[in-house]
Amino acid sequence: MECRDIREMADSFLAEELLTEANHEILRHVETCRTCRVDLAARRTLREGLRRAFKGAPELEPRSEFITQLRTSLENEVRHLPVRRVTRFRECWALVATVLLAVVVGLVYQGRDSIAVGHALARAAVGDHLNCALHFRLAERPIELEEAAQGYGAAYRVLENLPPNDVTTAAGPAHVLARHACVYDGRRFAHIVFEYRGERVSLLVTDADGGAQVALPGDRLPDVTSSGQIAEMSVVSFRASNHLVFFAGSVPQPDLKKLADSVATPIYRALSGV
Amino acid sequence: MADTIPFVAPVPETLTDEDILGALGRIPVQFQEAIVLCDVEELTYREISDSLAIPLGTVMSRLHRGRALLRSELGAFKVVIGDRRTQK
Numbered sequence: 001m002e003c004r005d006i007r008e009m010a011d012s013f014l015a016e017e018l019l020t021e022a023n024h025e026i027l028r029h030v031e032t033c034r035t036c037r038v039d040l041a042a043r044r045t046l047r048e049g050l051r052r053a054f055k056g057a058p059e060l061e062p063r064s065e066f067i068t069q070l071r072t073s074l075e076n077e078v079r080h081l082p083v084r085r086v087t088r089f090r091e092c093w094a095l096v097a098t099v100l101l102a103v104v105v106g107l108v109y110q111g112r113d114s115i116a117v118g119h120a121l122a123r124a125a126v127g128d129h130l131n132c133a134l135h136f137r138l139a140e141r142p143i144e145l146e147e148a149a150q151g152y153g154a155a156y157r158v159l160e161n162l163p164p165n166d167v168t169t170a171a172g173p174a175h176v177l178a179r180h181a182c183v184y185d186g187r188r189f190a191h192i193v194f195e196y197r198g199e200r201v202s203l204l205v206t207d208a209d210g211g212a213q214v215a216l217p218g219d220r221l222p223d224v225t226s227s228g229q230i231a232e233m234s235v236v237s238f239r240a241s242n243h244l245v246f247f248a249g250s251v252p253q254p255d256l257k258k259l260a261d262s263v264a265t266p267i268y269r270a271l272s273g274v
Numbered sequence: 275m276a277d278t279i280p281f282v283a284p285v286p287e288t289l290t291d292e293d294i295l296g297a298l299g300r301i302p303v304q305f306q307e308a309i310v311l312c313d314v315e316e317l318t319y320r321e322i323s324d325s326l327a328i329p330l331g332t333v334m335s336r337l338h339r340g341r342a343l344l345r346s347e348l349g350a351f352k353v354v355i356g357d358r359r360t361q362k
Binding site: 015046052054 | 289291292294295298309310312313314318319334337338341344345348
């Protein structure tokens, strides 16, 4: 085995992906080749550094409830639906990857003091919109915001009066149809349902668990960001201190953003204080 | 040319967690994804292939290119820091 071969196989060697014979050949080579030994050590250092960096940043770890849920899903699938195991496994790990990467990208590209909206949370918000506001098929009955505030934090109380029942936006009026707290896929949301542009549109607030805890000055303005389409729903979001606020609905993205722009600032300021 | 060893950017000796995460965040997402699943989550290539619904060969090439990019980013970081220190 030449140095060139070693370099090409070095990462697979460290990932324990090679056959025993290949491992032995690499070990034999590095015993006598200092350059390759140094290169291998550098690659190992980088791998260990990555692992350490993730372990040292708890906000980059998927939340424990999520992992528990993931494990349960995998176990159930293996037990009951072995044929679909691979598909389910794929979906689950893709979610894990999304969670991890959304946080990494959020932290690195947008900075710790700005919005870091996880795609997985956006999907959960859209799921809540679909299953609560549109199809009324949640597993758990929604509860009053005040009851949620007593059990789960003052943020729910904020949404009792914000936004007002009638909102004027640049794209037309919006009217609040319902306010409550509900749970979708194990995640609790404060949920406000609007009628807007002839459609039902949801405003959903949830804990930004796992993200950096950010203290925001009350006079700063929310950074309302369009998050694209999920399950054919437009999604707009912003971060308010320790909470993520999502808007989801089938109205066009620019219209949804206009609604978000109209109500974001008072919600942002109120949530920054809880 | 066939006998030459491809250039691989050296890994700086002293790296903080922020350096590493910063460099990781500067490379394209599909490479971040493969690297995190392999090096942090310690999934096998086959598991990564299943989880991301991409062929095994694509996993390997993303890991290979991703790590090369990561090392370049870390090398570039070192140069920038070195320059700053020199300027002081």
